[in-house]
Amino acid sequence: xxxxSPARLAAWILLSPALLFVAVFFLPPVIALLLESFHVGQxxxxxxxxxxxxxxxxxxxxxxxxxxxxxxxxxxxxVCYPAAYAVLKINPRWRGLIIGLIILPLMTSPVARTYxxxxxxxxxxxxxxxxxxxxxxxxxxxxxFTEWAVFIGLLQLMMPLMLLSLVSAMENLPKDVVPAARSxxxxxxxxxxxxxxxxxxxxxxxxxxxxxxxxxTAYVTPAxxxxxRVTMLATLLYQKAGVTVDYAAAAVISAVMLLTTLLVNxxxxxxxxxxxxxx
Amino acid sequence: MRExxxxxxxxxxxxxxxVGPFVVVFISAFSGDRTLAFPPSxxxxxxxxxxxxxxxxxxxxxxxxxxGVLSTLLALLMGIPVAYALARYQVPGxxxxxxILTSPLILPALVVGLALLRYFVLIGNNSISFGLLIGxxxxxLPYAVRVVSASLANLSRDIEDAAxxxxxxxxxxxxxxxxxxxxxxVAAAGVLAFITSFNQVPVSLFLTGPxxxxxxxxxxxxxxxxxxxxxxALSTLLILFSILFVLLTERLLGISKYV
Numbered sequence: 431x432x433x434x435s436p437a438r439l440a441a442w443i444l445l446s447p448a449l450l451f452v453a454v455f456f457l458p459p460v461i462a463l464l465l466e467s468f469h470v471g472q473x474x475x476x477x478x479x480x481x482x483x484x485x486x487x488x489x490x491x492x493x494x495x496x497x498x499x500x501x502x503x504x505x506x507x508x509v510c511y512p513a514a515y516a517v518l519k520i521n522p523r524w525r526g527l528i529i530g531l532i533i534l535p536l537m538t539s540p541v542a543r544t545y546x547x548x549x550x551x552x553x554x555x556x557x558x559x560x561x562x563x564x565x566x567x568x569x570x571x572x573x574x575f576t577e578w579a580v581f582i583g584l585l586q587l588m589m590p591l592m593l594l595s596l597v598s599a600m601e602n603l604p605k606d607v608v609p610a611a612r613s614x615x616x617x618x619x620x621x622x623x624x625x626x627x628x629x630x631x632x633x634x635x636x637x638x639x640x641x642x643x644x645x646x647t648a649y650v651t652p653a654x655x656x657x658x659r660v661t662m663l664a665t666l667l668y669q670k671a672g673v674t675v676d677y678a679a680a681a682v683i684s685a686v687m688l689l690t691t692l693l694v695n696x697x698x699x700x701x702x703x704x705x706x707x708x709x
Numbered sequence: 710m711r712e713x714x715x716x717x718x719x720x721x722x723x724x725x726x727x728v729g730p731f732v733v734v735f736i737s738a739f740s741g742d743r744t745l746a747f748p749p750s751x752x753x754x755x756x757x758x759x760x761x762x763x764x765x766x767x768x769x770x771x772x773x774x775x776x777g778v779l780s781t782l783l784a785l786l787m788g789i790p791v792a793y794a795l796a797r798y799q800v801p802g803x804x805x806x807x808x809i810l811t812s813p814l815i816l817p818a819l820v821v822g823l824a825l826l827r828y829f830v831l832i833g834n835n836s837i838s839f840g841l842l843i844g845x846x847x848x849x850l851p852y853a854v855r856v857v858s859a860s861l862a863n864l865s866r867d868i869e870d871a872a873x874x875x876x877x878x879x880x881x882x883x884x885x886x887x888x889x890x891x892x893x894x895v896a897a898a899g900v901l902a903f904i905t906s907f908n909q910v911p912v913s914l915f916l917t918g919p920x921x922x923x924x925x926x927x928x929x930x931x932x933x934x935x936x937x938x939x940x941x942a943l944s945t946l947l948i949l950f951s952i953l954f955v956l957l958t959e960r961l962l963g964i965s966k967y968v
Binding site for chain 1 (some may be wrong): 713724729734800816829843854910914915924
């Protein structure tokens, strides 16, 4: 054991700056904020939560946040499965370029990236102009500041995460399982449902968790593309804390947001680990 | 058996959806018109010229650069030792330590910003810049730990043992043998961290105010009042900046491995 204790000491010296930083500067403010959500007058209780959820508007915001996030998760999975398959099928010479294009939105300023949709989806934007000029529509559609605009913006923001998770899951597929299934007479659908999906489930779960929690907490996209009409949880949090200075409500929203993301992480990831262990 | 073209078509559509809007903004930025329209009826560089004259952008750009550099350095200084300790020593409770250190990534960034505002700025009477630096450093720390850990995992312990047996002490081994071998990972961590800080909105949103603001927050404020192609020009500059970064780092370090 003589050699063990200096090694242990060295490890703690290396770890302590970061641990102290997080323990002193980061965790206390967050814990204080979460405690504040239970703070009623001089005591603690659930009153702030009851008040918050008694309001129709707040409930509506919460449900909207959940269903838009779920829709983005489902659509990105549907699009990214075949797309990820194609990334690996394509000539490897192009793969670097394609991965670069997928990563580009992740590396771009979210304000710049969201602004692009204001230009594209606006009344004078390219989508409306081409729809009207080709005669498909009489009047330009109102897309901006609707739930669809938020959906589109979030889908672009989150798709790279799903795509990259699925690409790396499929990279780990044994090379010959797909040709083997085909040669045994499986149809395209059977190959997908019985071979590819079960073997890449963990990538789907990781991607899905990232996408869903990312949507629940995203601020810039709903703020710019949803406007005041389409309030989401994050924009409501900003209004309560930054505009109406209702810190009790802001603390409740923070706690609800955190619980929602933790719950999704716990449910989905826990299951993925279990299936991975069972397999 | 011939494979269907369906996956390729879906990939093409996905890429068009991901990157197409950037092209539209790129073209709009060169508009010669007074207002935002696509396609523009004439072309000029007037909006790029205007970006450079907006004072709020100049000051906040400088703040964003400083904030990015400082928080990246702090995150690396604290994160590299953590990654090394977790990779090379049997630390009791390593799993708990990992969770504590990645908690800034698990918590919604907007919540982090609000918590820091309430605790340090409003109650603790610290300056806004202090809150910003804390928030950004906390957010970048998990990236630093994760990327440097990935790079350490690829480094064989044998060369360290060799250095030891040749008489190098721990510090010498780390600085002369380990660090030079993981410099790609450290650089990748630094690049990712800097971009994350430079583009960060939700953590900064509550932590900016009169006197101290970052570039993304100033862009948001500007867009509340004006809707001209200035933002298109600035966005184009930022997108070009991202493309350069992606190209450079992919070429130098293969950053796609770490994202």
